[in-house]
Amino acid sequence: MKYVDTALVQKKMNGRLLLNTFAKTVFLLSTLFGLVVLAVLIYRVVSDGIGWINLDFLTGKLSTNADRAGIMGAILGTLWLMAVVAPVTMFLGVGTAIYLECYAKKGRIHSIIQTNISNLAGVPSIVFGILGLTIFVRAMDFGNVILAGGLTMSLLVLPIVVVASQEAIRAVPAHLSEASFGMGATKWQTIKNIILPAALPGILTGAILSLSRAIGETAPLVVIGIPALLIPFPGGIMDRFTILPMQIYYWTLDSSLVAEYANLAAATIVVLLVVLFLLNSIAIVIRNKFQQRY
Amino acid sequence: MEANSALKKGNAVNVREMIEEKKSKRSITNVLEKIMPRVLLMIATISVLTTVGIIFTLLSETVEFFSRIPFVDFFTGTVLRPLSQNPEFGVLPLLTGTIISSVIAMFVAVPIGLMTAIYLSEYASDKVRRLLKPMLEILAGIPTIVYGFFAFTFVTPILREFIPGLQATNILSPGIVMGIMIIPMVASLSEDAMSSVPNSMREGALALGSTKLEVTRKVIMPAAMSGIIASFVLGISRAIGETMIVTIASGSSKNFTFDITQSMQTMTAYIVEVSSGDAPSGSTIYYSLYAVAMTLFVFTFLMNLLARYISRKFREEY
Amino acid sequence: MALSQKANVAYSPKGGPVETAVLDKKVVYDTKDLNLWYGKDHALKNINLAIYEKEVTAIIGPSGCGKSTYIKTLNRMVQLVPTVRISGEISYRGKSILDKSYQVEELRTRVGMVFQKPNPFPKSIYDNVAYGPRIHGIKNKKILDQIVEKSLRGAAIWDEVKERLHENAYGLSGGQQQRLCIARCLAIEPDVILMDEPTSALDPKSTLKVEELIQELKKDYSIIIVTHNMQQAARISDKTAFFLNGEVVEYDQTDVIFSNPSDKRTEDYITGRFG
Amino acid sequence: MALSQKANVAYSPKGGPVETAVLDKKVVYDTKDLNLWYGKDHALKNINLAIYEKEVTAIIGPSGCGKSTYIKTLNRMVQLVPTVRISGEISYRGKSILDKSYQVEELRTRVGMVFQKPNPFPKSIYDNVAYGPRIHGIKNKKILDQIVEKSLRGAAIWDEVKERLHENAYGLSGGQQQRLCIARCLAIEPDVILMDEPTSALDPKSTLKVEELIQELKKDYSIIIVTHNMQQAARISDKTAFFLNGEVVEYDQTDVIFSNPSDKRTEDYITGRFG
Amino acid sequence: ACGSGNEETTTESNEQTASEQTEGNETTEEATADLEGSVVVDGSGTVYPLMSVVAEEYMYTEQENVSVEVSRAGTSAGFGRFLVEDGTDFNNASRQIKDEELAEADAAGFEVMEMKVALDGLTFVINKENDWATELTKEELISIFHHDGGVEKWSDIRPEFPDEEIHAMGPNENHGTYEFFYEAILEKEDLVDGVNLQQEYSTLVNLVSEDVNGIAFFGFGYYVNNQDKLQAVNVDFGDGPIEPSLDTIGEEAEYAPFTRPVFTYLNVDKAKANPQVLDFALFTANNVNEFAGQTGFAPLPDEEVQAYVEVLEGLK
Numbered sequence A: 001m002k003y004v005d006t007a008l009v010q011k012k013m014n015g016r017l018l019l020n021t022f023a024k025t026v027f028l029l030s031t032l033f034g035l036v037v038l039a040v041l042i043y044r045v046v047s048d049g050i051g052w053i054n055l056d057f058l059t060g061k062l063s064t065n066a067d068r069a070g071i072m073g074a075i076l077g078t079l080w081l082m083a084v085v086a087p088v089t090m091f092l093g094v095g096t097a098i099y100l101e102c103y104a105k106k107g108r109i110h111s112i113i114q115t116n117i118s119n120l121a122g123v124p125s126i127v128f129g130i131l132g133l134t135i136f137v138r139a140m141d142f143g144n145v146i147l148a149g150g151l152t153m154s155l156l157v158l159p160i161v162v163v164a165s166q167e168a169i170r171a172v173p174a175h176l177s178e179a180s181f182g183m184g185a186t187k188w189q190t191i192k193n194i195i196l197p198a199a200l201p202g203i204l205t206g207a208i209l210s211l212s213r214a215i216g217e218t219a220p221l222v223v224i225g226i227p228a229l230l231i232p233f234p235g236g237i238m239d240r241f242t243i244l245p246m247q248i249y250y251w252t253l254d255s256s257l258v259a260e261y262a263n264l265a266a267a268t269i270v271v272l273l274v275v276l277f278l279l280n281s282i283a284i285v286i287r288n289k290f291q292q293r294y
Numbered sequence B: 001m002e003a004n005s006a007l008k009k010g011n012a013v014n015v016r017e018m019i020e021e022k023k024s025k026r027s028i029t030n031v032l033e034k035i036m037p038r039v040l041l042m043i044a045t046i047s048v049l050t051t052v053g054i055i056f057t058l059l060s061e062t063v064e065f066f067s068r069i070p071f072v073d074f075f076t077g078t079v080l081r082p083l084s085q086n087p088e089f090g091v092l093p094l095l096t097g098t099i100i101s102s103v104i105a106m107f108v109a110v111p112i113g114l115m116t117a118i119y120l121s122e123y124a125s126d127k128v129r130r131l132l133k134p135m136l137e138i139l140a141g142i143p144t145i146v147y148g149f150f151a152f153t154f155v156t157p158i159l160r161e162f163i164p165g166l167q168a169t170n171i172l173s174p175g176i177v178m179g180i181m182i183i184p185m186v187a188s189l190s191e192d193a194m195s196s197v198p199n200s201m202r203e204g205a206l207a208l209g210s211t212k213l214e215v216t217r218k219v220i221m222p223a224a225m226s227g228i229i230a231s232f233v234l235g236i237s238r239a240i241g242e243t244m245i246v247t248i249a250s251g252s253s254k255n256f257t258f259d260i261t262q263s264m265q266t267m268t269a270y271i272v273e274v275s276s277g278d279a280p281s282g283s284t285i286y287y288s289l290y291a292v293a294m295t296l297f298v299f300t301f302l303m304n305l306l307a308r309y310i311s312r313k314f315r316e317e318y
Numbered sequence C, D: 001m002a003l004s005q006k007a008n009v010a011y012s013p014k015g016g017p018v019e020t021a022v023l024d025k026k027v028v029y030d031t032k033d034l035n036l037w038y039g040k041d042h043a044l045k046n047i048n049l050a051i052y053e054k055e056v057t058a059i060i061g062p063s064g065c066g067k068s069t070y071i072k073t074l075n076r077m078v079q080l081v082p083t084v085r086i087s088g089e090i091s092y093r094g095k096s097i098l099d100k101s102y103q104v105e106e107l108r109t110r111v112g113m114v115f116q117k118p119n120p121f122p123k124s125i126y127d128n129v130a131y132g133p134r135i136h137g138i139k140n141k142k143i144l145d146q147i148v149e150k151s152l153r154g155a156a157i158w159d160e161v162k163e164r165l166h167e168n169a170y171g172l173s174g175g176q177q178q179r180l181c182i183a184r185c186l187a188i189e190p191d192v193i194l195m196d197e198p199t200s201a202l203d204p205k206s207t208l209k210v211e212e213l214i215q216e217l218k219k220d221y222s223i224i225i226v227t228h229n230m231q232q233a234a235r236i237s238d239k240t241a242f243f244l245n246g247e248v249v250e251y252d253q254t255d256v257i258f259s260n261p262s263d264k265r266t267e268d269y270i271t272g273r274f275g
Numbered sequence E: 001a002c003g004s005g006n007e008e009t010t011t012e013s014n015e016q017t018a019s020e021q022t023e024g025n026e027t028t029e030e031a032t033a034d035l036e037g038s039v040v041v042d043g044s045g046t047v048y049p050l051m052s053v054v055a056e057e058y059m060y061t062e063q064e065n066v067s068v069e070v071s072r073a074g075t076s077a078g079f080g081r082f083l084v085e086d087g088t089d090f091n092n093a094s095r096q097i098k099d100e101e102l103a104e105a106d107a108a109g110f111e112v113m114e115m116k117v118a119l120d121g122l123t124f125v126i127n128k129e130n131d132w133a134t135e136l137t138k139e140e141l142i143s144i145f146h147h148d149g150g151v152e153k154w155s156d157i158r159p160e161f162p163d164e165e166i167h168a169m170g171p172n173e174n175h176g177t178y179e180f181f182y183e184a185i186l187e188k189e190d191l192v193d194g195v196n197l198q199q200e201y202s203t204l205v206n207l208v209s210e211d212v213n214g215i216a217f218f219g220f221g222y223y224v225n226n227q228d229k230l231q232a233v234n235v236d237f238g239d240g241p242i243e244p245s246l247d248t249i250g251e252e253a254e255y256a257p258f259t260r261p262v263f264t265y266l267n268v269d270k271a272k273a274n275p276q277v278l279d280f281a282l283f284t285a286n287n288v289n290e291f292a293g294q295t296g297f298a299p300l301p302d303e304e305v306q307a308y309v310e311v312l313e314g315l316k
């Protein structure tokens, strides 16, 4: 007895194939949707902003006067912020990763820390802002200075560095550390001389990605409080500061006060995107170039 | 080879002796060996302390808030007038704002993200995938402030062409843009889930004469469902916590409404508003900041737990 | 060994015309001058083979000789590998399947395949078997029930699973899973069944069951089976092809191959001198 | 086979006293009633073995029989696996190394190890060899230079690499890498060298080189070598232990094991009847 | 030169005023740059455009080593930061300080000096396409925002107006503008239900510019800079409709009922302790009139400003 009617199957086949082709097209279009938005976004920002980008804009001081306003203060603020975030996250992130991967027994402490890190990664950035405001700005009384902002951002991006470093450390083949132990090296010697150097490209990649996240974050700093007008350049970690995204934020808000501010905001976005693009390219280069094949 | 052993005998360097000799000096190594685990444990504890710090700061001020505003009033109140002469603190306007914007975002991110994932995992050739995936990841790396600007100056005006009643600040436009921002996250996590369905499953289905669409719908997606759903939940969590897009593009009206053409405020935007106002500590509005932040924290925390639970509990055994 | 029928030698090393089999057996697959490359890797070299209806054809050979590649060419699954290039011709029931115009989906509904590792879908036993009929548009619950039962019976696993049709297929043992995969394949009533080392992941008892099943199935289906296990080939197949380095060294009646091979390399392989 | 010396049988299945070797050979390692578990998995069962100075001791047996586990116990590397539990005793030069009080780092500076897959560090050739001396506190550049040269000569690779000492070790061929690993091990002038299938990842030519090297090294070092390859054991070792399922089935002079084994299982293994 | 589309009309005339005033002021052009340190200014968003320009000018031309940072949390919120120990140096305000607030300063142990910096006209703005509500009486305006005004639709005001719902908007309670409106104009009666109160003036500008039925109030400066997007309601205070302009929003002028002074408050103790704070206060007093016009404020009478200069000189 035949249940499967070959003629019927044949008849339905064309419809099924058509549906498949149709779906494939729809899926491709969906994929392209995101890219089209990206292109539009970049085009918009660049066309609004590119005319305003020149050396004076990049190196000038902030001003209420759109024609002479510059973003050097925000650039320096961003750099200073990185100067806090980079070492702090590297220290905390890599330290935590080493502990988790090399020292912690797979037990309670390990799982507490590990779970905690993945939870921390999901905490909204603005909540970190409140933490920073309460702890660094107020309780420790730093005020709304670079150090307070930097420490807040460090905690915010810490999970990124930890997870990336863990992966990098885990990717160092066991036979390398075994060889080191086999020579009578202690654990710390092995970590320091073998594991960390081998994991470094991965760690750096993670660190750069975390920096690029920190550079783009605005919400925590809004909470911490950044002055709308701050002209002098920051000169140290205890100075007040502004950063590129905050400048974009204020200029966007004030575009109703002075229409050109919208262009300044766009120009600043272009600068910010270029910085991010460079950082990510560096990360990719490091990943591709220095990744050792064992 | 004989030369080698000769070299060994005649050699001035006696490594063994030197090692023995240096052993006395190796106290630093030994000390390091002892203290490093502790130092590293301390470093690792900082991430835990961060969480504890978050919970502690939020909780202590929240407790004070609830001593002034009854718990029930806060969670059932539909009026939020924190700065008014006779303030009212109902969180429902913020909750609806948050939920509505997240739902809109997911309406964008779920279908597009999922279809993107399907395309990348099931249809695209290796070459195309390697090209498209990093480009999509750029989308995830764009600062949210840029999206806020985009929503406010580009998406809203376009939408207003089609939706006449749409206000200049509204929840729809930031919702859509948040959705766009979340697409790469949903796409990438779902794609991971689908790519980890073993090839034997695909081959089995193809060998029965299925089209790729059928393989995807009937075999791959059911098998990867837990990962896919987890990606949605994480996407929602991300949308709930997103701040700058809504702050810029949805204004700060505290309407309790379900009309997406209106300006609404989310929990995150409320926190921005109150803290840009820099409420004097001690005032109820100051404490309300923490109560709202606590609510937000609990919300996203539960979402993250849920996502983890789903992807762990319902992981398919192949 | 249960070889009873006799047929002419179907092997034609020079690609010349293949002699028709006696006993009214028709050629299902005819392969002519087939060459296949994975990128630069020449995996199949000048294959010429004719495969007959309602027989079990075994393909043996050492690892990497191209056995899997060959049978995956028969339902064009091999083309899922993007780097694959093919020349030559395979005709199935007289139609050239390597033609772009030949719909693979249709080919695959007529040619079932069973894989080395059992690969049931992560669904219920019932849904596994009903998968094929469903995608081909059969929705009627009653008919599906009948198909599922018939296929599971056909795969000699009905009695073991009839009480738990709606449980997940992963609850079955490896041998049961493999028979389920065979049932899944039977459900679309194929003409040919390709099997790539279907028992290599199974314990001896399950292997025996599947071998018995194959003997049963050949009444209705043409079966091509790849195996590492020469005893198995000898036990269950009617014809055997010996592959080496992508070439067909010898193709003949199974008893001929195992008792009186004409090629020295075949003999070496069968007597365990390499592979 | 280059076996010239004769020694008494050192194998003592019942764990009784091991007879001392003639020819003034001292026992380097003495293993008594060693048992080892990976979690619940009983990987070594009642091992009793005495290993002698300046000899090559080969350990053979089928895959999974515990060879690697055993030699990794000798420098306590096996304890890097967290689930490992050990009972019994191993003494090295008279001291019990399984004691917590015995410093593993010290043990490992005296007992070098060479692994199955060449595993140079991703550093320069020089730094690879200098690694051991450096971690043990030798910083003096001149002394390091001497050590590096001497060790590379000792591992018979000096001439091939002397021009490129500061290039990355991954530029070397597999066989060179393995000899580099041996050089790295020699740099701290160990007493014993443990080798876990040191040639299994190498081509025949490199294998030959390493085998010659081992013959050379045994003048100065005691060598314990795990190998899958029975010909290799027969070629290079003085004594051979045959492991099966975590037990020592037989331990004797290599020529005895290969020509006149006392256990049926040993004979089956050596003649290739299993494994 | 920081206006948008309206440069030709306002800015040029302001520049003239500015240069005239500069002649009378010897201090302005000499950048002595002998002071350093920081001056922290917070408070009113209304006053922000004026004070930020003053601060910028001070840093460019007067003391380049002094950092004057200007924030704009809003008048009341700014007082929150000002009236504490070690708070901000200045607080801008678009309303007068309250007695309770003064009491807080006492409690914190410092003296506060009030300086008027300019005059601002509370401006009601409507959409460009709104052609019916361009002239309203003061009472009609109040009825739109008053909770008891009985007005929901335009047609409730005058029957010939469209039968459409009015969308009333304004700055939120963080702002002095709100409080001025609430206290001085609504006489502490609640605002209409459903009024849309925003933190950012830019949001209000956008909302009204895109909403035919919208009406919002804020400082004149935010209107001046957005004349291309908005139109102002001419208010009839009884003697015919008055258009708010720099000329009409003077203290004695026709728009006076909706005119209010805007202030900055100085922490006197800090001024005494920190020369740069005092110096900036002096600079502000001396120069604020010069910048009032271009930022949308009417300047104060010269005598009034001069009085501050004398008081400040006395603190040295």
Ligand SMILES: Nc1ncnc2c1ncn2[C@@H]1O[C@H](COP(=O)(O)OP(=O)(O)OP(=O)(O)O)[C@@H](O)[C@H]1O
Residues within 6 Å of the ligand: C038, C041, C043, C061, C062, C063, C064, C065, C066, C067, C068, C069, C070, C081, C228
């Ligand atoms: N996807 C692929 N890409 C590239 N080369 C492949 C691929 N699959 C198989 N090959 C190569 O083609 C040759 C034949 O492989 P095939 O899998 O057909 O061998 P086989 O006879 O089935 O071996 P086994 O008994 O191990 O399954 C081998 O050299 C193999 O390396």
Ligand SMILES: Nc1ncnc2c1ncn2[C@@H]1O[C@H](COP(=O)(O)OP(=O)(O)OP(=O)(O)O)[C@@H](O)[C@H]1O
Residues within 6 Å of the ligand: D038, D041, D043, D061, D062, D063, D064, D065, D066, D067, D068, D069, D070, D081, D228
């Ligand atoms: N890290 C581990 N954890 C758990 N079990 C292990 C581990 N390493 C080895 N085993 C088990 O211990 C037994 C002995 O393993 P071992 O690696 O010593 O075998 P071997 O003789 O070296 O085999 P091969 O020749 O394959 O290297 C095996 O059953 C193996 O599965």
Ligand SMILES: [Mg+2]
Residues within 6 Å of the ligand: C067, C068, C069, C196
């Ligand atoms: Mg195969």
Ligand SMILES: [Mg+2]
Residues within 6 Å of the ligand: D067, D068, D069, D196
């Ligand atoms: Mg081993």
Ligand SMILES: O=P([O-])([O-])[O-]
Residues within 6 Å of the ligand: E043, E044, E045, E046, E047, E073, E074, E075, E076, E093, E094, E171, E174, E175, E176, E177, E178
């Ligand atoms: O910003 P305000 O001037 O209204 O306080």
